[in-house]
Each structure stands twice: as structure tokens, then as C-alpha cells.
Amino acid sequence: MNRRTKIVAVAAAVLLALGAGGVAVASGGNGGHGNHGVREAAALTGTAKLYRPAGDDITFSFDAHLAAKDNKDPQAATGTFRFSHYKDGKGGYAVAKVDCLTTGGKVAVVTGKVIETDVDAFRNKRVGVSVHDDGKRDRLGYSWVGRDTNLEVPPCLSAAPFEKVLPGTGDFTVLPWQVDYPTE
Structure with missing residues (x-):
């Protein structure tokens, strides 16, 4: 794999990881406890x-x-x-x-x-x-x-x-x- 492809792959992986974390925070995620943004009662x-x-x-x-x-x-x-x-x-x-x-x-x-x-x-x-x-x-x-x-x-x-x-x-x-x- 050439250097440019590696950089693009790493950048895509970082963006995906940051995006998933951002979605969890934006939806009220609670650290992976499985409620996917549903508020506790x-x-x-x-x-x-x-x-x-x-x-x-x-x-x-x-x-x-x-x-x-x-x-x-x-x-x-x-x-x-x-x-x-x-x-x-x-x-x-x-x-x-x-x-x-x-x-x-x-x-x-x-x-x-x-x-x-x-x-x-x-x-x-x-x-x-x-x-x-x-x-x-x-x-x-x-x-x-x-x-x-x-x-x-x-x-x-x-x-x-x-x-x-x-x-x-x-x-x-x-x-x-x-x-x-x-x-x-």
C-alpha cells in the first residue's frame, strides 16, 4: 500500500471513530450502557x-x-x-x-x-x-x-x-x- 493510501485509510478510520463518539454524545449516550439516547426515567x-x-x-x-x-x-x-x-x-x-x-x-x-x-x-x-x-x-x-x-x-x-x-x-x-x- 502506498503512503497516500495509508494516510487516507488512517484519516478515514479516525473520522469514523470520532463520528461514532460524536453521535453517542449527541444522542445522550451513556458510555455504552445500551440505551442509545433514551433518557432514564x-x-x-x-x-x-x-x-x-x-x-x-x-x-x-x-x-x-x-x-x-x-x-x-x-x-x-x-x-x-x-x-x-x-x-x-x-x-x-x-x-x-x-x-x-x-x-x-x-x-x-x-x-x-x-x-x-x-x-x-x-x-x-x-x-x-x-x-x-x-x-x-x-x-x-x-x-x-x-x-x-x-x-x-x-x-x-x-x-x-x-x-x-x-x-x-x-x-x-x-x-x-x-x-x-x-x-x-
């Missing part, structure tokens, strides 16, 4: 630390998603969320497998069964968390407040987002759920 992602003047280190992280094909079934949501609370070298953490996700505007509610923890009170329990993604100072709430924290939380329920996150740590992103309603 809902999502909650991000991490933040809660504000506590006593210096507690409380962190919540979310990676929860509801696929477009499951738009009418928030209990088909997938992903995990994690929370931890430490102070003076004591505390614990938990990881929950998402079993329900609902969002509306900038508010999300996610529940999940705890699948990993070093806190006996959370072991195999369903917990719920709510998030308000206000773009300035996010807020967060959780189901284990009040007198009777041993109650089993139903799917998709939690307390209102009553806690403030530490300034500069809230990077929650809520993708609003778009429910399709029948027209007749």
Missing part, C-alpha cells in the same frame, strides 16, 4: 457530608437509577446508596441495595435493603433517604428518626429532607421522574 446521584457543629463526620452517597423501560415501576430501580457516621473514632456505615426510587422536580426519595454494615440496628433493614437538590445548599432526610426507629420502612418512603449538607460538599443530582399519564 429517574435518577439520584452524588455525595455530601451533613452539617454538624460538633464535628461529626456524616456522609451520604447515592448511585440510584430507574431505567426508561421501568418508568411505571419505581420499585424496579437499581443501584446502591451508602451512609456513614463517625465521631471521635466511633461510628459505623451501611450500604443499601436500592429497591425503590421516586423523584419530582429537585426532590428524590430512595429506599433500599441494607446489604453491608457494621451497625447491628441496620442489618437487613429497609431504610429510606430523601434529598432536595437545590443547587446551592442541598438538604437530606432519613427514615431512622423519631422514637421508634425499629419500624420497617415501606418502599419509596422517608422523612422530609430536614438536614443541611456541609457547604461545598453537596453535589446531588436529581433527574425528575416523568410519569406518562393516559390521555383518555
